[in-house]
Amino acid sequence: xxxxxxxxxxxxxxxxxxxxxxxxxxxxxxxxxxxxxxxxxxxxxxxxxxxxxxxxxxxxxxxxxxxxxxxxxxxxxxxxxxxxxxxxxxxxxxxxxxxxxxxxxxxxxxxxxxxxxxxxxxxxxxxxxxxxxxxxxxxxxxxxxxxxxxxxxxxxxxxxxxxxxxxxxxxxxxxxxxxxxxxxxxxxxxxxxxxxxxxxxxxxxxxx
Amino acid sequence: xxxxxxxxxxxxxxxxxxxxxxxxxxxxxxxxxxxxxxxxxxxxxxxxxxxxxxxxxxxxxxxxxxxxxxxxxxxxxxxxxxxxxxxxxxxxxxxxxxxxxxxxxxxxxxxxxxxxxxxxxxxxxxxxxxxxxxxxxxxxxxxxxxxxxxxxxxxxxxxxxxxxxxxxxxxxxxxxxxxxxxxxxxxxxxxxxxxxxxxxxxxxxxxxxxxxxxxxxxxxxxxxxxxxxxxxxxxxxxxxxxxxxxxxxxxxxxxxxxxxxxxxxxxxxxxxxxxxxxxxxxxxxxxxxxxxxxxxxxxxxxxxxxxxxxxxxxxxxxxxxxxxxxxxxxxxxxxxxxxxxxxxxxxxxxxxxxxxxxxxxxxxxxxxxxxxx
Amino acid sequence: xxxxxxxxxxxxxxxxxxxxxxxxxxxxxxxxxxxxxxxxxxxxxxxxxxxxxxxxxxxxxxxxxxxxxxxxxxxxxxxxxxxxxxxxxxxxxxxxxxxxxxxxxxxxxxxxxxxxxxxxxxxxxxxxxxxxxxxxxxxxxxxxxxxxxxxxxxxxxxxxxxxxxxxxxxxxxxxxxxxxxxxxxxxxxxxxxxxxxxxxxxxxxxxxxxxxxxxxxxx
Numbered sequence: 001x002x003x004x005x006x007x008x009x010x011x012x013x014x015x016x017x018x019x020x021x022x023x024x025x026x027x028x029x030x031x032x033x034x035x036x037x038x039x040x041x042x043x044x045x046x047x048x049x050x051x052x053x054x055x056x057x058x059x060x061x062x063x064x065x066x067x068x069x070x071x072x073x074x075x076x077x078x079x080x081x082x083x084x085x086x087x088x089x090x091x092x093x094x095x096x097x098x099x100x101x102x103x104x105x106x107x108x109x110x111x112x113x114x115x116x117x118x119x120x121x122x123x124x125x126x127x128x129x130x131x132x133x134x135x136x137x138x139x140x141x142x143x144x145x146x147x148x149x150x151x152x153x154x155x156x157x158x159x160x161x162x163x164x165x166x167x168x169x170x171x172x173x174x175x176x177x178x179x180x181x182x183x184x185x186x187x188x189x190x191x192x193x194x195x196x197x198x199x200x201x202x203x204x205x206x207x208x
Numbered sequence: 209x210x211x212x213x214x215x216x217x218x219x220x221x222x223x224x225x226x227x228x229x230x231x232x233x234x235x236x237x238x239x240x241x242x243x244x245x246x247x248x249x250x251x252x253x254x255x256x257x258x259x260x261x262x263x264x265x266x267x268x269x270x271x272x273x274x275x276x277x278x279x280x281x282x283x284x285x286x287x288x289x290x291x292x293x294x295x296x297x298x299x300x301x302x303x304x305x306x307x308x309x310x311x312x313x314x315x316x317x318x319x320x321x322x323x324x325x326x327x328x329x330x331x332x333x334x335x336x337x338x339x340x341x342x343x344x345x346x347x348x349x350x351x352x353x354x355x356x357x358x359x360x361x362x363x364x365x366x367x368x369x370x371x372x373x374x375x376x377x378x379x380x381x382x383x384x385x386x387x388x389x390x391x392x393x394x395x396x397x398x399x400x401x402x403x404x405x406x407x408x409x410x411x412x413x414x415x416x417x418x419x420x421x422x423x424x425x426x427x428x429x430x431x432x433x434x435x436x437x438x439x440x441x442x443x444x445x446x447x448x449x450x451x452x453x454x455x456x457x458x459x460x461x462x463x464x465x466x467x468x469x470x471x472x473x474x475x476x477x478x479x480x481x482x483x484x485x486x487x488x489x490x491x492x493x494x495x496x497x498x499x500x501x502x503x504x505x506x507x508x509x510x511x512x513x514x515x516x517x518x519x520x521x522x523x524x525x526x527x528x529x530x531x532x533x534x535x536x537x538x539x540x541x542x543x544x545x546x547x548x549x550x551x552x553x554x555x556x557x558x559x560x561x562x563x564x565x566x567x568x569x570x571x572x573x574x575x576x577x578x579x580x581x
Numbered sequence: 582x583x584x585x586x587x588x589x590x591x592x593x594x595x596x597x598x599x600x601x602x603x604x605x606x607x608x609x610x611x612x613x614x615x616x617x618x619x620x621x622x623x624x625x626x627x628x629x630x631x632x633x634x635x636x637x638x639x640x641x642x643x644x645x646x647x648x649x650x651x652x653x654x655x656x657x658x659x660x661x662x663x664x665x666x667x668x669x670x671x672x673x674x675x676x677x678x679x680x681x682x683x684x685x686x687x688x689x690x691x692x693x694x695x696x697x698x699x700x701x702x703x704x705x706x707x708x709x710x711x712x713x714x715x716x717x718x719x720x721x722x723x724x725x726x727x728x729x730x731x732x733x734x735x736x737x738x739x740x741x742x743x744x745x746x747x748x749x750x751x752x753x754x755x756x757x758x759x760x761x762x763x764x765x766x767x768x769x770x771x772x773x774x775x776x777x778x779x780x781x782x783x784x785x786x787x788x789x790x791x792x793x794x795x796x797x798x799x800x
Contacts (some may be wrong), residue, residue, distance in 0.1 A: 032238070039418040061554045087664035103656030109663070112403045114492040122492050125543075135525055136492060147617040149637065155402030162535045171476040176535050177658050181665055182615050184672045186395040191319065194394075198315025203704055204342055207309040322776070 002045070018089075105163035113156045125160070141153065143178055152178040211571045215266040219369060221420055223457055226251075226258040227487025227517030228572075229547035231285045232460060233258045234427060238362070238420060239369035239559055241268070244276040245300075246416065248290040252548045257289030260296060262552075271296055276360065278303040278353070279337075280414040280429035282330035285489060291336035292431055298345065301505065302337065303359060305378055306352035307386035307412040316390055317352040320404050331404050348537055353414040355379040356449040365494055368421035368559045376415040376450055377431055382439035383405070386411035415444060415461075417451060421559050424453045428461030432468045441470040442508055445477065454479040456564055457555060460486035463520075464497030474508040483513040483566050485553050486577075488520030490546050493518045502577050513566070516580065518551030518573040549573050582638040585797050587688035588748055591614040592660045592786065593653030594667045595683035596774060599678045602634035602645045604674070615669040641666070664782050671771040679774035681736075684782060686789035690797065698750035704799050705742055722745070732784075734777060740792055752756040754796065758787035 065072045095161035106129040115122040119185040120140050137160075144152065216222040222237035227285030231249025235258070238244055248257045263270040276298040279290055294302060308314065313431070321335035340404045351359060353375030378386060389411060395401070415426040416486060433440040445452065456479045464486045484505070489496040497505070497520055505514060522544035527533070538544060550572035557566050570576075588771040606629050611621035620638050627635040635644045640659040644651045650670075654663045671677055702708075702720040711718035720742075727738045734757045745751030760781065762773040 002573075023514065053355040078640070101656060103658050104530050104586065104590070105657035109656070124492065130526070133526060133545065134548070135543050135545045136522070137544075140540045143539055143541065143616075149618050151400070153400070153402060154751075155404070156400070157403055159661050162532050163658060165656070174535060175658075176539050179279045179658075179662060181662075182612060182669060183665060184615070184669050185398050185400055187672075187675075188397045189675070190322075191395060191397055194319035194322070195315050198318040199311050201318060201338060201342065202309075202311040204346075205314075206347070206349040207340060208351045 101163075101168060102166045104166075105161045105164055107162045109135075109137075109160045111158050111160055113152065113154050113158070116154065117151060123158070139178070143176070145179070148178075148180040151182070157181040211554055213265050213267070215268055217558075219366075219558060219560050220556050221559050222424070223425060223459075223485075224262065225485045225487065225515075225517055225553045226262075227551050229488055229518045229549055229551070230490055231284075231288060231405065231522075232382045232463075232517075234486040235259045235262060236418065236425070238275075238371050238418070239352075241273050242362075242366065243268075243270075243274045243288075244278070244418070245274055245293055245375070246278045247280055248288055248293055249431075250288050250549055250553045251509075257293050258552075259293055260289075263485070271298070274300045274544065276301045276303060278414065279305075279308075279334075280417065280427075281305060281410055281412045282308075282334055283410070284330050285491075286430070287333045289328045289333075291333045291340065294337050295340055300526040301351055302341065302348075303351040303353050303358070303375075303414075305383075305386070305412040305414050306354040307378060307383050307390065308334070309350065309352040310387050310390070312387055312391045312394070315424035316393055319395060328457055331374060353378075353416075354383060355443065356447055358517050366560075371418060371420040372451075374417040374419070374451060376444045376447070377416055377429075377439075378412055378414070379439045379443045381436075382411040382443070383440070411439065411463075417453075419451060419453055419457070422453075423456045423557075423559070423564050424451075424455040424479075425459075426455035427459040428468070429459075430462040430468065430474075432462060433470045434463075434467075434477075441468075441473055441478065445472045454482075456482050457566070460484055460485045460505065460514075462489060463498070464501040466501060466504065469508075481507070481511060481513075482507050482512075483515075483555060483568070485515045485517070485555075487517045487551075488547075490520060492524060495522065497581065502581050506577060506581060507552065512576065512578055513568070514577045515553045515568065515570065515574060516551075516577050517553050518549060519547055519575075519580070521547050547573075585690045588751070589655070589689040590657060590692050591653055591685075591687045592657075592663065593683075593685045593687075594778070595652075595653060596650040596667065596671075596676055597648055597681040597683065598650070598679040598771075598774075600645050600647055600650055600677060601631075602647065603629060603631050604643045605629075605634040605636075605643060605650075605670075605769060607636055607638075610666075610670070613669065613670065613673050615666055620724075626634050632791045642799060660786065664778065668775060668778060671693040671775055673734045675771050675775075676769070677771050678768045678769045680762055680768055682760040682774050682777055684758045684778075684785040684789075686793070687753065687788060688793055689748050689751050689753050690749040691745075694750060695750045696768075698724065698744070701742075701752055701796075701799070702744070705796075720758075730760075732781065734781070735763060738788075740796075742796065752797075754793045755790055 109125040109127040110128055111123040112125050113121050121136050123137050123139060125135045125137050127135065158178055160176070160178045162176045165175050167173070209229065216237045218240045220237065221239060224235040226233040226235070226249060228249060228251070232247055233249045234246040236244040236246070243263070245259045248259065250256060251258050255259050260270050263273065270293070273291065273527045277290065277293055277300045279287055294300070299519070317335050317338060318329055341348065353359060355375070355377050357373055361372045362370055364536060365556045375435065410430050410432060411428045413431040415429055415431050418425040418427070433442065435442070437443060437446060450489045455477060458478055486497065525543040525545045532551045551574045552571040553574045554569040555566045557564050589661070607621045607624035607626065610616045611618055616638065621784070622686040623638065631686065633644070633646050641652060641654045641663055642658045652663050652667050654660060657719045671679060692701070702778040705723050708718045722743045724739055724741045725786060730736050730738065739759070740756040743753045745753040758776050762768045
C-alpha cells in the first residue's frame with residue numbers, strides 16, 4: 001500500500017491528460033471525498049498500471065532509485081507491496097497511452113422506428129446538432145447491421161452518425177453508422193415500483 | 209407575427225388557432241379578459257408555448273388572464289409546452305380527459321417518466337403537470353372531462369358574455385376502452401424498452417362545446433369516428449343530453465382526416481353559416497389533410513370560410529455540410545423535414561352585436577383552403 | 582477566433598462505488614444483451630481478475646476496479662452508446678452501491694500557430710505577474726471549479742485547460758462534471774446515480790461542450 005504522510009503532497013501528474021479526475025489528488029486539505037484519505041489506499045490508476053505492468057519511471061521522481069526501475073519492470077502481481085511502500089514515498093506515475101480509433105462526427109441524429117416495411121424502415125429523427133429540427137427518414141434495411149435486426153421494432157431507438165473515422169493505422173474513412181439502443185429489459189421490480197408509485201400519485205391528487 | 213397586437217375588447221370573443229405544421233393550440237378569449245387554452249404547441253421561432261408568446265405580444269399577462277387549461281388528449285402534437293403554461297398560470301383550472309383520472313394512467317406516466325429517454329413529450333408533459341399539481345397546488349383539483357358534462361359556467365351579469373363550457377366526450381364506453389388501452393400499454397417484465405407508443409384510435413379525446421351568450425364554438429380535438437354509436441362522433445350527435453345549440457365556429461377534428469368525419473357533424477352540430485378551421489399534421493409517411501380531404505371539407509361547409517393554419521407538407525431538409533449530404537445520398541437514405549412554420553388564424557367578433565360576424569385575420573402560412581384546392 | 586474542431590476527443594463516465602470486477606467480462610455483457618454477440622467475440626481483454634477487469638471493444642474501453650467503474654470512448658458516434666452501456670450495466674446490477682458519478686469530456690484542439698497557442702494561455706493565466714519571478718513563465722495547467730452545481734444536485738464542475746501533449750501547438754480541455762448521491766455513506770444501490778445519469782447526461786455533455794467552445798472563443 002502506498003502511503004503519504006500528512007505533510008507530503010502525493011500527486012499523480014497528468015502528463016497524459018486523458019485521465020479521469022479520480023487520478024488526481026492533492027494533499028489532505030483538499031476537500032475531495034474521492035481521495036479516500038482515511039485509507040491512503042492504492043489509487044485506482046496505480047492498481048491498473050501495476051497489474052498491467054505498464055508503470056514507467058517518471059523523471060520527476062525525487063528519490064531516484066535504480067532498483068525501483070528494475071522492480072517496476074515486473075508486474076505488481078509478482079512483487080511485494082511492502083517493497084513498493086518502502087522505496088517510493090512520492091511516486092509519480094505516467095499512465096500509458098493506448099492508441100485508439102478516433103471518430104469525429106459531422107452530424108448525429110437520434111431516431112425511433114415508426115414503420116417497418118419489406119425493404120426499408122420509416123423513422124422519425126431528432127437532429128442532435130440542431131435540436132428542434134425534426135425529420136423523417138426512409139432508411140434501406142441494408143443500412144442496418146444484421147446484429148441489430150433482433151432489436152428492430154416500432155418504437156425502437158437508434159443513433160445515426162456521419163463522420164470520419166481515423167484508425168490507429170492512420171487510415172481515414174468516411175462512415176455512416178446506425179446503431180440500435182441496447183438497454184436491459186423491463187424488470188418485475190421496475191414495473192412493481194411504477195405501479196406502487198403510480199397508485200400513490202393517483203391517490204394524492206384531487207380529481208373532480 | 210403580422211397581426212395587429214391590440215388585445216380584444218372585453219365584449220369581443222376571440223378564437224386563435226395556432227398550427228405550425230406539427231402541433232395545434234387554441235386560445236379563446238371568453239370575454240372580460242378571461243382566456244381558455246386548449247392544448248399547446250411551440251412557436252417555431254421562440255420555442256415557447258404559443259399562448260404565452262401571443263398574450264405577451266398583446267400586452268396581457270397570461271398568469272392572471274388564463275383561467276382554464278385543457279388537454280384534450282396526450283398526443284405529442286397537442287401537448288408540447290402545456291406544463292409550462294400550467295406552471296406560469298398557477299391559479300388556472302386544469303382539465304383533462306376522464307380517462308387520465310385513473311391509476312392505470314398515472315402508473316403508465318410513472319413507469320415511462322423514470323426513463324427519460326423512452327418518453328415522448330406527451331408523457332413527459334403529463335408527468336410534469338401531475339407532479340407540479342401535487343407539489344405546488346396540492347389543494348387544487350384536476351377537472352375530468354367526459355361526455356355531456358358541464359365543466360364551468362360564468363355568472364357574468366351581461367347575458368351576451370355569460371359562458372358555459374361543456375365536454376361532449378369521451379363517452380363512458382370510450383372511456384372504458386381507453387382505460388383498457390392504457391393498461392395494455394403498461395410494460396411487461398422481460399420485454400424490450402422501446403419508446404412510448406401512441407394508441408389509436410384516440411378514445412380519450414375531449415371535444416368541447418363553448419356557449420357564450422347565444423353563440424357556440426365546437427372544438428373537435430382529434431376525435432375519430434369508428435362507426436360505433438357508443439363512442440366517437442355518432443355518440444355525440446345522438447346524445448339527448450347535449451346542449452341543442454349549433455356552433456358558428458368549428459375546429460375540424462383530427463386535421464381533416466376522413467376517419468374523424470361524419471356527415472351529421474355538418475348538419476346537426478353546426479349553424480347554417482359557420483366558419484371552420486383546421487391544423488395540418490405530418491408524421492411518418494402520413495400528412496393531413498390531403499387534397500381529397502380539403503375537397504370533402506369544402507363540399508360540406510358550403511361556404512368560403514374554412515381556413516388552415518399552415519401547409520400540410522414535407523419540405524426539403526436543411527442543407528448540411530457537403531460531406532454529410534454526399535454520405536446521405538450514397539447511403540440511399542431519404543430525408544424530409546416537417547414543415548414547421550408559424551401559422552395562426554384569428555377569429556374575432558363582437559358578442560353584443562347582431563348578427564354575429566367573424567372578423568378573420570391570417571398570419572404566417574395560414575390561408576383559406578380555397579387556395580390549396 | 583475561427584471555428585475550431587477538436588482533433589482528439591474523449592468522453593467518459595466514471596462511477597465510484599463498490600464493485601466486483603470479475604463480473605465485468607465481455608461474455609456477461611453479451612448475455613445481458615448490452616453489447617452485440619460479435620463484439621463479445623472480438624473484445625480485446627486485457628485482464629479479468631478479482632481486483633481489476635479491463636477490456637476494450639472497437640468503440641470503448643472499460644476498466645473496473647473494486648471502487649471505480651470507467652467507461653470511455655474516443656468516438657463521438659458512440660457517446661450515447663457508452664452512456665446506455667453504463668445505464669444498462671447498473672440497471673442489471675441494481676444492488677451495486679454507487680456513490681459518485683463523473684461525466685467527463687476532454688478534447689484536444691490544434692492552434693493555428695504558437696502565437697495563438699500562447700494567446701489562450703495569456704488570457705487564462707496572464708504572464709504579467711510571473712515575468713519578474715520566472716525567466717520564461719508558461720501555463721502548465723489551470724483548473725477552475727464551480728463548487729455548487731446550478732442544477733441543485735450535489736457535486737461540482739471542474740474545467741482544466743493545459744497545453745496539449747498530443748498536438749503541438751495545441752490546447753487540451755477537460756470538463757469534469759461530478760455528481761454525488763445525497764448520502765454516500767448510506768447508499769445501498771444504483772438507483773440514485775442511474776437517475777442522475779439518465780436525466781443529466783445530455784445537459785452535462787452539452788454544457789461541457791459549451792464551456793469548451795466559449796473558452797476557445799476568447800482568442
